[in-house]
Amino acid sequence: MTGARILIVDDDELLCEMLASLFRMSGYEVTVAHDGEAGLTKLAAEGADLIVLDLVMPKMDGLRFLRILPERIAQPPRVIVASASATPEMDKKLGQAEIAAVVRKPVKPALLLATVAEALEKPTGG
């Protein structure tokens, strides 16, 4: 599903740039936000087909972002959580959120791209 729009929400600017390059090379359109609040704003303004979300962020962390997302956006896009904090304990917290996949950092480009492709092909849960 090339041409799909991916929103990267991560406070690590360099990583954002790196992921954005990876996704653009694969034909995706990419927008970037560096905290949860900014991510929600961009999503509301520009929309996205998929969100690649970090968990540890200032202002609004990933968990809060996931909790608020369905409240702010009527049909939220799928979310791939990419975080070094994606531990089994965190998985339990994430269990209730509507997420497509969890990718633990370090992110392997091929795996991430495959996961993104897979997530974009799945129909949204609404």
Next chain:
Amino acid sequence: MAVAPSKILDAVKGDRDARWAFLIALGIAAIVALLNYASFLTASDGLLLDAGNRASEPTAPKVVVVDPGTQDPAGNFELLERLAETARNLGAVRIGLYSANAPGALPESPSVPLTFGLAELGRVPSADDRIDYAAARIAAADHGISRRQTPSFASANGAIPSFETALAGRLAAKDYFVRMPREQNIPVVSLAQVLANDFHADDFEGMVMIVAPGRDLTEAHLSTPLSKDGARTPASLFSAYAVQSLLDRSEIYAATPWTAFAAILALTLAVAAAMTAFEPKRALAPVLFLGVLSALLAAYLALSFANLLLPITAMIVAIIMAAVGLLLFSEVRQDRRLAAILERAIAMAFGNSPYDAQTEPGRHLTEAAERIGLHHSLVLSVPHSGPASVLGAFRADQDDMPSERTLRLIAADRKDSATSIERPTDWNGEVHSALLSSDDPALVWLYSAPAEGKAPHPAEHAHNIAAAIRQTHEWRNDLSTGARRARRKRPIDAQLASAASLITARSDRIAAGLDGLETAAMIFHLGGFPVHANAQMEALARQAGLTPHGTNLLKTLTALSDFSADHLSELLSAIIRDGVEIRIPAKDFGGLQRILRVAPMLKGTHDIIILEAVDITEQNRLAQQRSAVGNFVDKQLRNDLEVIELGAEIGQASAGEGSHVKEIFFNLSETVQRAIGRLEEVADFLNDTGTSAANVCYPLDARKVVDEALEKVAPFAAEFDVSIETALPGISGFTMAEPKSLLATCEAMLRIVIADTPHGGRVKARLTEELDGTVIEVSGGFGIPFERLMAALDSRSEEVPEEYRALASGFKDVARWQGLSSYWSAVGQGLRFNVKMRRIG
């Protein structure tokens, strides 16, 4: 004071001192008995005899004394015959008459038997068995008092019975004491009355009639127990008492030497038993009192019922000698034991200690002089004869020594003042001198100190050091082996006082040293009772609700740890059995974490168990810091490396797409720069470890800290019926702080606001993480005037609630972490506290 005989025997068998005590008692008994036998102690016996004698019970008179007036029946045949006839009619059984010699004309077969007491000793055979001759002689007086009579007297013609023996018709066994009761009735009648037959027929029934000497014989008058103040008892009356005694069989005999010895021995042994059974000094007075009382009672009973005169003086002397002698013996033994203790005390005080600073005063004082800030110092050895020498010098040399005369004065302790000592040319400040030891050689310290300065002044330090050394020297000299002969001349208690002072001074210094340790330590006897605790342990024990002096090992461990008494008891058994030490975690007291180390030191009679409470808060903090730094490195540096890795992989995958590759390598370069920057941050954290603990902060999870604070205040909030509304991030980044201090700060903020919130009210706690900072905000409550809040946070007074002091301290820590804190309050609008710290990563 009653002591069972079996106990005495057991004591004698098992106790060397007791055996000696009884031997001493035996010796004293023998000595006193010999003195008594040699009549050294009998003078006062007579006095006691007289007292008892006079108090004796009287008996019915068996003797009547006839005063012949101007007549002399012994030399008048007719008168004698009439007297005998009348006496027979009156019932008399015998008549005794005094005569210079045997009368020439005597009635044949007189009506009653006649006994002539002859002044001249000479055996006179009697032609008639109703006429008898005896010796009218009184035994020599004892110390001026006639109280004794002899049953018979030796003469050239053999033993002649005494007048009294002959009249009583009973030969006494030996010399006897005449019983002379004060109340005894010895009738005295005149011859004229008898001859006139003025009496009833049986008035003299069964009585012996003694006719006093006639006109031609001057009758002797004696001092007797009844007339001790003068010779007022006629010899005939004394004889009458003697005859009465013999007829009553109440004459008194002196105890034989063996009886006397037995009586004395019995008493001295009893004294020995009492003095052995009880502490001699305490027993002395009761023993003397009861001993003397017993002796007097025994003497009285013997006199009254056995007609026996006990050597009462000797008995009392023996009691006193035995009691005092045994006390002295006990004192000597005690002194010997104390001397043995003293030897040990000496050894303990300085003999066996390798830590004896007295051995090199020159070196020690020279180093001390520099340490305490003296200008100059000179330690000198000044022999009683010969030149003085320098033992140690600080900014001084031999040329700075004062004159020989001055040194001698100081050494003789006749000059201790600095003012008159000639000042060495290059010395500045006030010059002082101190005599450290007056031995030979004497030890003298000359020093100079700044004239003025802030307290404590170097001169004060020097004075105190000198006083301590001199005192110690004096004590040591009292006890030193070299002065053993001199020691013998000094009372043992004075020597012990020196030893005790020396040991006490050493103990005080050791105790002060133990108090200075950071570790709380307590020493227990193997039996579990406390021996010593340093100040830190005493404070810790009090925090745990213990009284250090009234506790024991098990109780202390139970109070200081979370282990059960049963479990600890098993652990203690194991460490004593195996001689190993254990370490168990202590409860948290005063926010400090400790490990309890229990170590047995088994050395025979000095078995002890040491309990240490080692503060591991700092170690824990460092471990936590290491963990946090490690975590930071793991999370953040790993992140950077992962970005690099990702970039490298993307680079490989996009080979040929020039613009992307350029962009990716630019990002890689940026990431590498950032990774280096983070390594620098890590280096900063590690460097912080070596600085003051108070300033140390490191990356931590602020949410965890706030969670813990909320958990800690939850019961407090429940007590006030206050709910806490929280706004916390689901996951937290890295905040620069020190967790203990941040926890205490959060807890203090929460407690202050909760305490100010009405029942049913709500307190807000918010943790917000910004890009560059983490903010903790606590608000709520009714509010107090801002000035009051500010004053409470500024005050160091103990009266200010602990939470305000903790918060003030926490705010200072936040500033040290390069953070910010603020507070606000208004009556009716509530309180608000804000803490902002750096956020990194």
